[in-house]
Amino acid sequence: MPTMLQYDVRTERREGLTRDVPPGHEDQQWVANSSTLVLGERDALLVDTFPTVDQNARLVDWVRAHGRNLTAVYLTHGHGDHAFGVGQLRAAFPGVRVLATAGTRAQLEDQARPELLEGFWERLFPGQIPPVELPDVLRTDRFEVEGHEARVIETGHTDSVDTTALWIPDLGLLAAGDVVYGATYPYLSETTADSRLEWIASLERLRALHPRHVVSGHKDPRLGDPPTDIDATIRYLRDVAEVEATTSDALDFYEQMLVRQPGRANIGSLWGAATALKGAPHSPPASAAL
Secondary structure, eight states, rough: OOOOEEEEEEEEEEEESSSOOOOSSSSOOOOOEEEEEOOOOOOEEEEOOOHHHHHHHHHHHHHHHEEETTEEEOSOOOOOHHHHTTTHHHHTTTEEEEEEOOHHHHHHHHTSHHHIIIIIIIIHSSSTTOOOOOOOOOOEEEEEEEEEEEEEEEEEEETTEEEEEEGGGGGGGEOOOOOEEEOOOOOOOOHHHHHHHHHHHHHHHHTTTTOOOEEEEEEOGOOOOOHHHHHHHHHHHHHHHHHHHHOOSSSHHHHHHHHTTTTTBOHHHHHHHHHHHOOOOOSSEEEOOO
């Protein structure tokens, strides 16, 4: 008979990627990534990695401390802040399978282009980004950890193209990647009004699973893994649609969203969304600095 499963979550806090934000709200200029470890009696499955060498080294130590045989790493999508740790996990756990969909692998290949790797990631995190390694493509929508099913759910275009979530039915656990945001301003710069409707539809499908635990790819580490983060992300996206239609420029959008959705982490992501949806302001905000 399959053994009982447990799970644990590690978060790593870092600077946001958009740093030239309007003055104020300095206490919200951070973001936390999450990595989820699904634990059987002997084996374990890890979902997502971290962006920097030091963060992934701490992730390796944390996995080892659980005393399980790491059999697989699954990547929910190919953004570098969730997928740059592939090489370090392979080196630390010989024989581990690093798995992803074809869409995730293609997205990570794109992240490794010099324009993005050197011109974006390494500029923001100088000397901290590990060499990029690619996952193996998973040819099915499910695999197992100690006889328990882990099911890949294709979620389409959410905060980027070809995203997924991983569903562990026997644990009631949804490792949601960036499909769900926990008390964090979502990344919207790769979205459109139509793709955000697709995102809401995917969230409604995930809600219909009735998960007991939802691990958001970006979350406030103090707040646990509540299923209500799905509804909160839906509400956020609906607010974006209303505010986008009634605001005149990026600063107006930013300020109105702060009224509707206060207190989330990663204020830079909200400013990035404002400039992506409403156009960059004619001059940078007074506090602009990298």
